Amino acid sequence: MSEVRNLKVALLGCGNVGAQVARILIDDADALAARSGARLELSGIAVRNIDTPRDVELPRELFTTDAETLVKDADLVIELMGGIEPARSLILTAVRNGACVVTGNKALLAQDGPTLYEEADKAGVQLSYEAAVAGAIPILRPIRDSLSGDRITRVLGIVNGTTNFILDQMDTTGAQFADALAEAQRLGYAEADPTADVEGHDAAAKAAILASLSFHTRFSLDDVYCEGITKVTASDIASAKEAGFVIKLLAIAEKIESPDNGSGISVRVHPTLLPREHPLAAVRGAFNAVFIEAENAGELMFYGQGAGGTPTASAVLGDLVSAARRLVLGGPGRTETTTGYVQPLPVEASTTSYYIGLDVADQPGVLARIAHIFAENGVSIEIMRQTIHRDSSSAVESAELKIVTHRASEAALAATVEAVKGLDVINSVTSVLRVEGV
């Protein structure tokens, strides 16, 4: 029998995800060897501080603070440190030395992916990053491989576990934003700096990666319109709920025809109202889901755990086995297929439905005056609902008006809201949120 090849695996980072990857590499060594055709020997783990307590008990002699030396002697490198530097330089060193790299670092890929992919292709090694989008869910390989014979027209995803967890807690238990965020951090979902989650930057990085693979073009963070969840209030959530909606942070990448900009791809991340019966509305806690529309396949939905050490480690190990198999067979395969035939479009080029909450004086003719302004600005109303608020003597104090529009452009909507604000019967505009799925 021929001898099984030994491949040296260098692990960079031993935090939420890295610790679980190390555990699986050690505990499941035999199964991984059988599946990949090579023994995957964990040759070392680079960290900032060797004495930091770990979630998993691991041999102390594996730890080092000298990541550079560890990388130079590896066949396979797993980067789970996060951040831009030194992750970027270490990945470049690894590929230039002929090592295949697996990473979950979406921030780095969205900022400087093309340099890394080019270097990997030049060196003839594989750079894989399934864990970078939607944690455990196999989504990048299906887009890149399984759907490579189709044309994707739209991708709609809940791709950040932390914000989905926070919004879900606020919606179902009435939890405060700060408490829900602290719990997401404790459970290992949040980024080292959770601003990246709550301001939408993490979802935007994932949206750039999804859009690049789906539309065979290179999108970077700069091409993604981004709005996080920090401005979503408990009252937005309550009033959306009352109207039959749930608020989700959605990443959207879609092919559109814009009268001013021509045809292209709109990539955006923002809080969005979804009807409660929409499949994505049922995605709870830190779960993620990606909904894809393709010309021939039709609608597809991928669902699973989008964050957390163990689920994410599953995606990392999948990439590692796949890279090891290719090393055993010889040849890396292609990292991505970029044809660059579509342009990214600004958010102003996209249209969407909107939910507008208004606090209005309860006077005759108010609804007609408001409806007139919408019509004047070319924004068509789909639903208009009024709730009367009374004081203790049952006298009418004010009315709450909830409006859902048909698809309208950002500019038309902004002009409508400005004009409505100018009416003497408007006490305040309480919400302006985008809606999908109506």
Ligand SMILES: NC(=O)C1=CN([C@@H]2O[C@H](COP(=O)(O)OP(=O)(O)OC[C@H]3O[C@@H](n4cnc5c(N)ncnc54)[C@H](OP(=O)(O)O)[C@@H]3O)[C@@H](O)[C@H]2O)C=CC1
């Ligand atoms: N957590 C999750 O659910 C998911 C995370 N990811 C991505 O995976 C990556 C890792 O995430 P996560 O495990 O949560 O991160 P953590 O912050 O938990 O862990 C980071 C690890 O990297 C080490 N590290 C950081 N900087 C350096 C450095 N300069 N030199 C050496 N070691 C360093 C840290 O060392 P020390 O312990 O000594 O401080 C720590 O062990 C990130 O890119 C993240 O975006 C992707 C999908 C899901």
Ligand SMILES: N[C@@H](CC=O)C(=O)O
């Ligand atoms: N912070 C991220 C982790 C996974 O990518 C999230 O909450 O989704």
